[in-house]
Amino acid sequence: MADEQSGDGKQQRSGRGISRRGLLIGGAVTVGAGATLFHEELGRLWWRVPGIDKQRNDGDVDHAGAQWIAASEANLRYADRPADFTVDRVVIHVTEGSYATAVRVFRDPLHAAAAHYLIRGKDGHIAQMARELDVAFHAGNRSYNERSIGIEHEGFVDKPETLTDVMYRSSARLTADICARYEIPVDRKHIIGHNEVPDATHTDPGPHWDWDKYIRLVRAAAKDGAKDKA
Numbered sequence: 001m002a003d004e005q006s007g008d009g010k011q012q013r014s015g016r017g018i019s020r021r022g023l024l025i026g027g028a029v030t031v032g033a034g035a036t037l038f039h040e041e042l043g044r045l046w047w048r049v050p051g052i053d054k055q056r057n058d059g060d061v062d063h064a065g066a067q068w069i070a071a072s073e074a075n076l077r078y079a080d081r082p083a084d085f086t087v088d089r090v091v092i093h094v095t096e097g098s099y100a101t102a103v104r105v106f107r108d109p110l111h112a113a114a115a116h117y118l119i120r121g122k123d124g125h126i127a128q129m130a131r132e133l134d135v136a137f138h139a140g141n142r143s144y145n146e147r148s149i150g151i152e153h154e155g156f157v158d159k160p161e162t163l164t165d166v167m168y169r170s171s172a173r174l175t176a177d178i179c180a181r182y183e184i185p186v187d188r189k190h191i192i193g194h195n196e197v198p199d200a201t202h203t204d205p206g207p208h209w210d211w212d213k214y215i216r217l218v219r220a221a222a223k224d225g226a227k228d229k230a
């Protein structure tokens with residue numbers, strides 16, 4: 001699961017439950033209108049944002065076939081990667097909840113976290129929720145957020161049956177694509193679990209995540225990708 005703060009995710013969730021409910025009842029309209037205005041202004045004024053010169057179009061995705069579902073702008077920081085930060089890590093997460101719940105919380109401006117990608121268990125469908133240009137708050141560590149792409153997988157760390165083969169394969173194609181585009185070596189030093197991020201307080205993707213299988217699939221997908229380009 002993604003989080004930017006170093007605190008325990010469960011505590012954050014229960015601690016915020018009341019205020020989120022309050023917001024839905026009391027302030028949703030105001031917040032929604034503000035967010036829309038903000039977004040429209042950004043759409044027109046990108047060229048004025050210091051250090052950001054890349055063209056952005058609504059709905060653009062970085063991985064072919066991904067579905068764009070924008071995370072809340074509060075759960076990421078606009079950037080211009082890899083011009084401003086070198087991208088050299090892929091961080092693997094497991095959501096500890098359903099795909100629908102992950103979409104909802106990443107779109108929630110109070111969640112303080114989102115990943116770049118979210119993959120669905122039943123069919124391997126990929127949602128892209130933050131552009132790779134931007135720093136998504138998923139690793140719980142500022143420098144690792146800045147240097148990495150975060151991929152969430154629908155499932156539970158203590159339920160290996162939720163980590164489906166179709167999800168592994170879809171994720172492996174995505175990671176192979178990311179590694180090719182940023183010239184990231186396909187190995188366990190550069191493709192890491194959230195639990196391996198320095199000072200990580202999260203345990204995902206957990207003991208049932210099959211790293212041998214995953215790296216093998218990423219390498220196979222990388223080979224296929226290279227063949228397609230040749």
Ligand SMILES: [Zn+2]
Nearest residue numbers: 001002093194
């Ligand atoms: Zn995580």
